[in-house]
Amino acid sequence: MVDADQTFVIVGGGLAGAKAAETLRAEGFSGRVILICDERDHPYERPPLSKGYLLGKEQRESVFVHEPAWYAQNDIELHLGQTVVAIDRAAKTVHYGDDGTHVRYDKLLLATGAEPRRLDIPGTDLAGVHHLRRLAHAERLKNVLTHLGRDNGHLVVAGAGWIGLEVAAAAREYGAEVTVVEPSPTPLHGVLGPELGQLFAELHREHGVRFHFGARLTEIVGQDGMVLAARTDDGEEHPCHDVLAAIGAAPRVALAESAGLELADRALGGGIVVDEHLRTSDPDIHAAGDVAAFPHELFGTRMRVEHWANALNGGPAAARSMLGRDVVYDRVPYFFSDQYDLGMEYSGWAPPGSYDQVVIRGDAGKREFIAFWVKEGRVLAGMNVNVWDVTDPIQRLIRTRAQVDTEALADPHVPLADLLP
CATH class of the missing domain: 3.50.50.60 (FAD/NAD(P)-binding domain)
Structure with a gap:
């Protein structure tokens, strides 16, 4: 009581x-x-x-x-x-x-x-190494990006997850040069898989971001306390002024x-x-x-x-x-991201290996579509890109576990509500 x-x-x-x-x-x-x-x-x-x-x-x-x-x-x-x-x-x-x-x-x-997870490599004590988790981090990074953009500076981002890509997009909007180093073959590989990860690689390349896939940082080189370059395990060296560690939390x-x-x-x-x-x-x-x-x-x-x-x-x-209320917490996971002119929302959970196909509804080339991760005809997750007000039916498709006709799922002319049992 x-x-x-x-x-x-x-x-x-x-x-x-x-x-x-x-x-x-x-x-x-x-x-x-x-x-x-x-x-x-x-x-x-x-x-x-x-x-x-x-x-x-x-x-x-x-x-x-x-x-x-x-x-x-x-x-x-x-x-x-x-x-x-x-x-x-x-x-x-x-x-x-x-x-x-x-x-x-x-x-x-x-x-x-x-x-934030820390880079366990030499050079992380240099002044130009950053993380982004707290308001104070964002305030500092905002000033850094302003100066990099003004001075044509170069930022290396370790990690092509959501934080890494959002900061890369912000850095490019400020005018900074950006290189993203990522051990996986595509951005967001562990969340979206290779099919949709490639779309984000293309988006960022169009905005001038350079990617270095299949590699990890091994050392941050500096002088007088300042960053000069970031080295990777395949022998590459990326001259830069600042490094963002975005390797997860x-x-x-x-x-x-x-x-x-x-x-x-x-x-x-x-x-x-x-x-x-x-x-x-x-x-x-x-x-x-x-x-x-x-x-x-x-x-x-x-x-x-x-x-x-x-x-x-x-x-x-x-x-x-x-308070003793009868609460069962079973919300369908949801998150969103904004990068350049791309806005997206993701509902569900479908790590690589858990699905057997990705169904696209709309025009992926124009980046106006919904992607569905499907296993045995059941929707595990859905991501709407520059398509809005569809989160509710997507989540209902996931929650009902109903088998759907994948051709109808891919057809923008078939309302999502019509696919619900």
Whole structure:
């Protein structure tokens, strides 16, 4: 029974944590809500960091989840710039800050997110080596791209995933020279497979990006603390002024691990193991957002999703679960990207090897189409490129698991709704 004497603590000041706090109040919880964040900025959303804000098209204030005054107005105790150092599950206390401040909890939510993976090579201590995860990273990178564009400078991007490609696009819009180094044969290989990955390679090449596939960085060469070049394992050297490491993110599980919570296999993405209600192996501790590895019955696997929609929906779901509501978290994964004049949305989950064909509806050459990843006539995932207002029927096709006529699926004249059972 939840009452005003209870204290709910949220660790992590990203979108998942902020939306969880909002939901607790919206659902009528009148006890203490404490939100602890190791960043000094108020909770913010991350997509603008590699999109609108990085490009200078959105103001800094636009990235924040709530106005700063919202937290006091809703009686949310916000502790910024404070790192949680330990969880005592027996005493049900959270310890944070340099002075060992502790607070008791009745329910605890871990929304600690993920952190960028680091390049384990010589030269990463040079001033021109960057990561992009936090607002401070985006502010610094924005200044770097401005100067590179003005001075005809050269950026090397390690990794052709979403962050790498979005920053490459931003750098070209600023006027910088860009080379992307990627060990796979196409961009986004692990997400889209070779069929659609090639489309993104062509898009970026048209805008002047150079790709170096089948290679990894082995060293960043510098002088007087500044970057001069990036070397790869096949003997190539790329002169450059700055390097962006965009080789993925790792879930921040150290706090959960030290508390003895069950963790997912790192080889399968890692994260904190939660059940369908987003409860960890301790029933009084929940997890949500990038760090949570949840079971998904629809796809028959445990998954960890590092995208905006998962934080947006997972935080509120965890909050309701903490309140004792009967919540089952089984959202179809969704994310979006904007690169140059290409906008896309992706729903579902279809890693290479899980599908037997890719069905294209529309004109891929004009980059106005929907791609469907299909196995045995069932849609596993769909990506709409410069085609809008189709996410709902795509997700319904995925969720129903219905077998579809692939010729009709490829025909733009057949409404997607007509393919639903």
